[in-house]
Amino acid sequence: MTHFFCSDSGWCHVVAVIDCWNREIVGYRISRRQNAKVAEGALEDALIRRFGHNKAASQGLALRSDNGLVFTSKRYLKLLRAWGLRPEYITPYTPQQNGMIERFMRTLKEECIWLNLFSSFDEAKAIIEGWIREYNTERPHQELGYMSPVEYRHKLAA
Numbered sequence: 001m002t003h004f005f006c007s008d009s010g011w012c013h014v015v016a017v018i019d020c021w022n023r024e025i026v027g028y029r030i031s032r033r034q035n036a037k038v039a040e041g042a043l044e045d046a047l048i049r050r051f052g053h054n055k056a057a058s059q060g061l062a063l064r065s066d067n068g069l070v071f072t073s074k075r076y077l078k079l080l081r082a083w084g085l086r087p088e089y090i091t092p093y094t095p096q097q098n099g100m101i102e103r104f105m106r107t108l109k110e111e112c113i114w115l116n117l118f119s120s121f122d123e124a125k126a127i128i129e130g131w132i133r134e135y136n137t138e139r140p141h142q143e144l145g146y147m148s149p150v151e152y153r154h155k156l157a158a
Contacts, residue, residue, distance in 0.1 A: 001034065001070065002105045004113045004128075009121040014108065014128060015039045015070075017046035018101045022156075024136050024149035025104065026050055030125045036073035043076070047083055059084035064098055066090055107135075 001015045013034045017027040027046025031038045043063070051057040063085045065071040071089075080087055090097035112131040118124035140146040147155065 001039070001068070002109065002113075003034075004109075004118065004124065006118040006121045006124050008119065012121060012124060013038065014105075015042040016101065016104065016108075016132075017042050018104055019046075019050070019149075020100050022144065022149045022152045023100065023104070023141055024153065025132050028132060030128055032121060034070065036070050036075040039070045040076055040079050043079060055083050060086060062086045062088040064088040064090065066095070066098060067092055104135075108132075 001013055003011050003013050006012050009032050013031050015029045015031070015038055016025050018024070019026050026049050027042045027044070029038045029042040029045070047058060061084075063080060065087070067089050070076060071087075077087065095102045108128070108131065112128060116124070116127055118127070135149075137148050137150045139148055141149065141152075144152040
């Protein structure tokens with residue numbers, strides 16, 4: 001989760017779920033609120049995108065996050081149990097243990113958020129969503145052989 005400022009709404013939030021295999025953002029929510037319901041929505045989007053409604057396919061997968069209240073809430077943990085996911089928490093104050101999503105959030109800020117003065121939440125949402133689409137489909141990654149996350153996934157699926 002990261003935060004950004006909008007002139008009409010104050011502090012707003014981005015929650016993202018990254019697939020560590022190909023660095024694709026598979027679920028996200030951009031919201032005026034920072035709560036478990038928002039995080040739950042981002043995770044559910046990611047799970048449905050990856051597995052459809054086949055909950056058996058996700059059984060036993062680890063979901064790494066920090067120890068924030070949102071990711072340890074009863075509501076959020078209920079969703080993890082429903083999909084058979086195993087929560088994996090980083091050691092407090094060691095963001096390097098969750099480096100892939102931390103790096104994504106830094107890149108999101110450097111290449112999108114910090115370059116814009118958002119006058120409205122709707123404007124911010126549209127710009128950030130466009131940037132995430134570009135990140136997934138066009139932005140090359142050295143670790144993926146200079147392919148985008150979606151290109152990498154399609155190449156290996158073929």
